Amino acid sequence: MTEAAREGVITGIGIVSCLGEGLDAHWQKLSAGETALDDKNLAPYIVHPMCALDFDKQIPKKGDQRQMEPWQRIGVYAAGLALDQAGLKGNAELLSRTDMIVAAGGGERDVAADSAILSALQGAANPDALLNEKLMSDIRPTLFLAQLSNLLAGNISIVHNVTGSSRTFMGEESSGVDSLRIALARINAGQAEIALVGGSYNAERKDQLLLYAFGDELLTGSYKTVWERAPDGGLIMGSIGAFLVIESREHAEKRGANIIAKLSAVMSERSKRDSDPVAPSLRTMWDKISARVKPGNAAFISAASGAEPATKGERAFLAEHGDIPVRASGSYIGHGMEPIFPMNVALAALTLSRGSLFPPRDASGFEKPMSGPLRQAIVTGVGYWRGEGMALVEAA
């Protein structure tokens, strides 16, 4: 088997965010430099809210929708879009051998139930007994299934019939990087032919914001693009669903699939953040692909979160390559945690498929205009807390 036959190509993309649903909507908003924000409902925090989605289009059974919380519905929806574009939907034979790796965090709390329990516990004569009683009576039995990390994958199996395999990776941004890395490695090595990879994140949840608020990681005040949040930094979370269908070139060509872009490399690292800033690990990954990158027709698509000092470290690395323009998608869609890296690989494939880079969205001047044709995109992903990733995506 030749190396070219085993190279990974992207044949399906399903993306939903505050910019809209699908590739065209995203391209239109990126080209126009537009975003969408909600600074009211979760104030003092800002989020990039999910666009309006008609879930019936991808999750036809209301019963299935009821079994899911929003993060799962977003993910199942995005996965459906990717399967549609790749021409897999309804193809039982292909779906039965499609491998799946999902990057997922924790499920959603029933915020109302939690609040009611916390309120009732105050001044209770026997709080232990009351907690047990309330948990037994107030929790919906099916909520557990909406909380389990692997039940996004489980719902994709049920709704879209993807059954080749099902694995769920956890661990914030790194889970998204490693989902893609391992799916691609399996395809390159001949351990798999076709895979559905991605994840989803619902930012519009107070229980989720609480986790990052403990670390004082969230931006408050007014919106800023990711490069303009230094020195304090801060996250603006974004609701995101992003799935990709990747397969071996040979497999894609044999079934006549449309190749959107080539996924040439996916790498991950874990620097020790206390002692070792992120730039060295980005350099380590860069060194593995730099010989293949041709400045002039290449751009960085950065998944920078805006958190500090992570973003400063990434910026230091990017500044070493002034001949390659940078775009931070986070200024448009916010930070979507587990699926943020797959989302940025999807946006890289999108912009490559349109042949040119979208305009800068950055008043600091770090993002430079690019006029020439785009042939290569290097995706950088630096976890706000841990983990670094890099991908090379090339024109089909």
Add this chain to the structure above:
Amino acid sequence: MAARDKQGRPVVVVTGIGVVTSLGAGKDENWKKLTAGESGIHTISRFPTMGLKTTIAGTVDFIKADPLCAPVLSQRLAEVAAEEAVSQAGIGKSFPGPLFIAVPPVEMEWEQRIVVAKTSGANGTINYDDLLRASPKHPEYHDRFMFGSVADNLADKFGTRGSPISLSTACASGATAIQLGVEAIRRGEADAALCIGTDGSVNTESLVRFSLLSALSTQNDPPQAAAKPFSKNRDGFVMAEGAGALVLESYESAKARGAKILGVVAGAGEMADSFHRTRSSPDGRPIIGCMHRALDDAGITAAEIDYINPHGTGTPENDKMEALGAQAVFGERAARIPMSSNKSMVGHTLSAAGAVEAAFTLLTMQNGKLPPTINYAVPDPAIPFDVVPNQARDASIRYAISNSFGFGGQNVSLVMAREPA
């Protein structure tokens, strides 16, 4: 033994095994009790159980976690198991390969929620706005409740290479961790992998969740008799804690450094089920397909399997479907192949189960002794299998298959082989 398998891939061997369950810490204690038919299930003392239908579990109370919450205890259990495995492998202080770790979903628990509510100073009605307002006073909860935190700390402790993978395939997670390690070694990415399954998540809410799904045994008295896999009067599984760790290596690398080979992970198979969130497809097709794929991957036939280490939870549904699957895969031999459930003694260690039971399967082959299925007093005529009832017995096993099935249609089977003398 050849360095490559029939498909030309590096053979993956086991050079270190570590295990901790409610029976004790370490292989020796676990093996002694497992083959003596002892149960680790007891009445829960960790939290008040008044008003709960199930009041028993296989919690690990002899290992201290401070503060006691699922990620801290899961990490401690993983450390204990990994230390044993890494030390047996003699592979050095800085582990020369990646970490794959199955962990329970990491989440803030009621203890912390109540602490933050108190900090908020709110009176009367408390909501998440109050918790958010008080959040800056609890920075310690940030690192602890990040999903990647358990893996991150273990990667630091054992010096594993690259980005550590935290994963979940529900109750098949431990087996998936091993499968990922096997695949990485076969790809030539690494000569060794540290694969762990850990679970220290028995707390009030997690127990209530399974209870509300009617998945747990409610036969609380006596606790030791509650887990009754394959019995007609089985009524659910018993939640438990533990960790299993394997050091996997390419045969070539293990030989080159003179490591003792404890067994072979010959194959792994998986197949997702699209039937239902908690139930198996009634025709058993995904379970059957999963076992077939594992056998194919190992390059052996069903006729070569000498022992089945079943998922064997003791829920009415699981055991029925697993028996149906085994009958389809092994045909008329199914009734004769010994199939004993470790869960009858250690309970269901959830995210850890696949790794704990892989460790036990390797010990079973190594020692030539089958641990029993205890509490087997009322045979289920629908499952006419040799479950090694109540008493351990000697057997020579060349190949064994270990099954793990989970909510969300997760099915993983591992085929393991004894290292030939």
